[in-house]
Structure formats: C-alpha cells, structure tokens
Amino acid sequence: MKAAVVKGAGQPPVYENFDHPEALAGHHLIDVAASALSQVTRSRASGAHYSSSDAFPFVAGVDGAGRLEDGQRVYFFAPHAPFGALAERSLVPVTNCIPLPDALDDITAAAIAIPGMSSWAALTERARFVQGETVLVNGATGASGRLAVQIAKYLGAGKIIATGRNPAGLESLKRVGADITISLEQDENSLSRAFESHFHQGVDVVLDYLWGPSARSLLIAAAKASAGAYPVRFVQIGSIGGADIQLPGAVLRATAITLLGSGIGSVALPRLLHAVKEVLNAAVPAGLQIATEAVPLADLNLHWGGSDSLARTVFTLGSHE
Structure with missing residues (x-):
C-alpha cells in the first residue's frame, strides 16, 4: 500500500x-x-x-x-x-x-479533531470551566486558537478575549465569538497595560497556545492586576511563541494563579478521546469552522x-x- x-x-x-x-x-x-x-x-x-x-x-x-x-x-x-x-x-x-456523525465529512473531521480537542479538554478537563466565565485565548489567530474561541463560545463563556498578531485574523475573530481582541504587535509596556486592564475586570481561564514572551506578560499582568481577587486558571497548550519563559517567583505568590498543562500525558487518553467525541458531535450543530x-x-x-x-x-x- x-x-x-x-x-x-x-x-x-x-x-x-x-x-x-x-x-x-x-x-x-x-x-x-x-x-x-x-x-x-x-x-x-x-x-x-x-x-x-x-x-x-x-x-x-x-x-x-x-x-x-x-x-x-x-x-x-x-x-x-x-x-x-x-x-x-x-x-x-x-x-x-x-x-x-453522518453530517460531518471526512476532511473536516480529520482537520478539526486534534485542535478542537486541545481547547475542549483544556476547558472541561483541566480548567473545569463553568458557564459564564471569562476566557482569554492567547494565540487565537492560528487554526487551533480560532477554534478555541468558537468552542469557548459554544460552551457558554460569558466573555472571550483573543490575542494574536495578524490584524485581519484578529478582526475576523469577532465574527466567531470574540468580544475583545488584543494585538501582540506592541511594545511590552503597552501590552502589559492592555492585559492588566482586563485582569482588573476578571479573567477566569487563560488558554495559552504560545508560551514565550506573551505568556510571561500575561502571568505578570494577572499578578499585578488581580492581587488574589480573581483566581486565574492558566492552561498551557502550545509553545510556538517560545519553549521557555523566565518568571519571577513573586508572580505565583502575589495572586491565586493555577498553572496547568493540557495535552497527551496531562489528560488520560480516554478523556482526550471523550473530548474529541464531543467536538465531532458538536461540529455541525455548533457551526464550528476550520x-x-x-x-x-x-x-x-x-x-x-x-x-x-x-x-x-x-x-x-x-x-x-
């Protein structure tokens, strides 16, 4: 063959x-x-x-x-x-x-399964997401991040904040569920201020597809802004923005940040497959796009x-x- x-x-x-x-x-x-x-x-x-x-x-x-x-x-x-x-x-x-499902074609099923699972499992298995919570998707202009915005919306997020570098991609995210978009194409101080303003209002779950500098800025902003008032579950999914970050220990002491990872190994395979099944069954009725x-x-x-x-x-x- x-x-x-x-x-x-x-x-x-x-x-x-x-x-x-x-x-x-x-x-x-x-x-x-x-x-x-x-x-x-x-x-x-x-x-x-x-x-x-x-x-x-x-x-x-x-x-x-x-x-x-x-x-x-x-x-x-x-x-x-x-x-x-x-x-x-x-x-x-x-x-x-x-x-x-009969209504889901083979090509879409193959394309949507793993990226859909990444956010579905991160939300339901790791973050224990509750309807009405605010979700921030870091790196939302890629295929996986864009799908994460749609899935967060479908699962009942009260507000969705999306970050990315592609201006057209960021703008299009508003059509699939993002309430607020933040460009990562700005200097560190400006980006930190933008993040802090949203953490002041409360961010419950961060789905991080990037790691690297943007994740560091998010974690520091969460510590400065929430000061324990708003516990944050930070779920690390991908690292295309960098394999490592340097994070001051005070960040984790200053606020109630829970650092989690989601993927093969951190979630048992039967639960990952359950997340895939949920995505595949939701794809057509939810109108998930990839x-x-x-x-x-x-x-x-x-x-x-x-x-x-x-x-x-x-x-x-x-x-x-």
Missing part, C-alpha cells in the same frame, strides 16, 4: 510502498480517507515529540477519518506501530475509534514542510484523492 514512510531519525517521510497491516485482536483495520498534517504528526515523525519512537521504518500520522471493515465511518487515533494514519490502510485499537486545504497524499513532499497556522493541510486517500 502507499504510505508516508519515515526511514530514519530526522528524515521527512517519503511517499512509497509499505506492508499492509494484518488483522489483530482488539484492533480495527481501517481504510483511511483523510488525515491532517498536525504539529503532533510532524514532531512525532521527526523524533522530537516525547511520545516518538526510535523504531524505523514506520508510517507517519497520528489520527484521521476512514471506514471500518463493515463500512462504518470513524475517526481514529494512535494507530498500532509501525502503522500510522498517513497510509491507505491502518491498524487501530478498537477503543481509539469514534463513530462519525479552514482546510485538502491535498492527495501523493503530494506529500510538496506540503510536509508547510505551515498550518491559518489552514489545516489534510491529506486525502482513496476516493477523496
């Missing part, structure tokens, strides 16, 4: 033949229809992710949409090694397969290194090609 095959550490996958998976107890053989090019897929393939394997060769791809042996459409996650999602067929534990670019898996080498910050690249197989 055709697949995206990783042959060695640090090497990008190549489109070539790979052995078909064989039936295995407790697993489904899945005819893959679509699989998104996510940051997790890239980092696992490169060996940079903490869940990466050093056994080669293997097929890249952590999740996707496809059909079971009986024709049922499902979303699937974490195929059995060495088989991945970027292949004509995959082998997946039965417990990692979720039936897809930009996608569908391309045949045969064009793997043309798209592997591209950015998915604004639109999710979804590789298609079979009848979708």
